[in-house]
Amino acid sequence: MSEQTLFFKATRPDGTDFYTGTVDYAAALASGVPVEASPGPPGGFPGPGWLHLATVPTACVGMSWPCRLFEVEPVGDVHHDEDHPHKVGCREVRVRRELPAHEAFGPEGESVVALIERARRLTLREVVRLNAAWDAAWGAVGDAEWGAARGAAGDAAWDAAWDAVGDAAWDAVGDAEWGAARGAVGALVIRDLISAEHYTALTGPWRQVIGPVHPDDDDWSGDA
Structure with missing residues (x-):
């Protein structure tokens, strides 16, 4: 079991998620209030009802450029995707800090x-x-x-x-x-x-x- 506690999320330039545009990670960073997944019981992960995170900045699935990049900390259990080793999911996260967006492209x-x-x-x-x-x-x-x-x-x-x-x-x-x-x-x-x-x-x-x-x-x- 991985001991990793901090993960990564790439967002649209306005700070919201790429998939729905409704989960505001930038606002969560400013307020200190954790981000929560959509209401209702989640289905299997990956899928609706989960916040999708990456274990490394370059593996933020669904991202495009330009973007913003955040370091986040899951609250509660973390679920792993066996088919995508760099993808994890949770129901709630704290947004710890914003990182330089170019880090989503790796060391270069x-x-x-x-x-x-x-x-x-x-x-x-x-x-x-x-x-x-x-x-x-x-x-x-x-x-x-x-x-x-x-x-x-x-x-x-x-x-x-x-x-x-x-x-x-x-x-x-x-x-x-x-x-x-x-x-x-x-x-x-x-x-x-x-x-x-x-x-x-x-x-x-x-x-x-x-x-x-x-x-x-x-x-x-x-x-x-």
Whole structure:
């Protein structure tokens, strides 16, 4: 049995849960009053009648970006989901503090958010160059790199970053070919879990056209 006592909850920017928009974690932090699940007897967990929490910040299922991130403490029993080891449920929680939202993307969260914001400013010329660089690199990237990256990723953080950078780029220029942006942001989420070769293959097209995606990256943008 786990001895973990503090867990994580990602919410909408207004502090309410993503699923219903009715459970206000931000208000609970401000008031000190615990958050309670919806009235009535709960069914089996996971499901309605439970507050769903994550054991790590990157496993907040159902999150999207932008979000807020809270550290919470269950009141009463904690139920575990055998099919999802990072998901737990309870009927009531105390909201202990708010954490930097970028932590929902893991240790490289600040770089992930910076890349998403940079994608919002892409120009059509940059998009053309990114697509060309990604197409040229695709043979080198291929299924092995994608498979290694996807296998190492936590679904919640990966999916949220993938969607956010795609949406940001679409908002910028209305182009749906986002292999380079999604490859780079996906590799950033799991930078500490994949090989240097896989990281370079996935981030290379973006780095050649736009520049480094992480403070430790070499700047290849002058070579594109």
